[in-house]
Amino acid sequence: MTLGKRFFDIGLALVLSIILAPVVLILAVVLLVKEGGPVFYLSERMKTVDKGFLLIKFRTMRMVSDDRGVSGGDKLDRITPLGRIMRKTRLDELPQLWNVLRGDISFVGPRPPLRIYVEQFPELYGQVLKSRPGITGLASVRFYAHEELLLSRCHTAQETDRVYVRDCIPRKAKLDIIYQKHRSLCFDIRLMIETILPRIQKF
Secondary structure, three states: OOHHHHHHHHHHHHHHHHHHHHHHHHHHHHHHHHOOOOOEEEEEEEEEOOEEEEEEEEOOEOOOOOOOOOOOHHHHHHEOHHHHHHHHHOHHHOOHHHHHHHOOOEEEOOOOOOHHHHHHOHHHHHHHOOOOOEEEOHHHHHHHHHHHHHHHOOOOHHHHHHHHHHHHHHHHHHHHHHHHHHOOHHHHHHHHHHHHHHHHHOO
């Protein structure tokens, strides 16, 4: 990550943290009242092939003891009504501003993967994670809807994992590597706008 990109991340994260603090507080209170605790969901993700961190999001699902892997159709019944709204608008990701400030992730980059997939494909993720992971990125903008459709058709955790490994990881990695070759501040801003606009239009 360049120094300019890091300064951009810190500056924007600070500004957004101040502006969106009331929204974060209101969401936290509403979640606590309507769904109960915990308000936040912590998930280990990888910033390099051998270094993990805790990604923080608003909780959108009922908690279970043996949760693993990505979210597919097998987990749809666990998504809470409020969680469904937050996922559609990506409001559940607001707490990740803290991860940006900590330097765990950037605003733009590959989505930080789960350890189980990095351990399965260390060479592939060794290339992908040459870019600091991000809240959004080229793969998020271009492939998110298709990935969601593919995984929503899965009915078991095993099927979800199989489809994700076979159909999603290779395509997302290809887009993440394309991003690496063309990354710039202007490209980052464009991807951020492309991420935000569809969510604004939902209101």
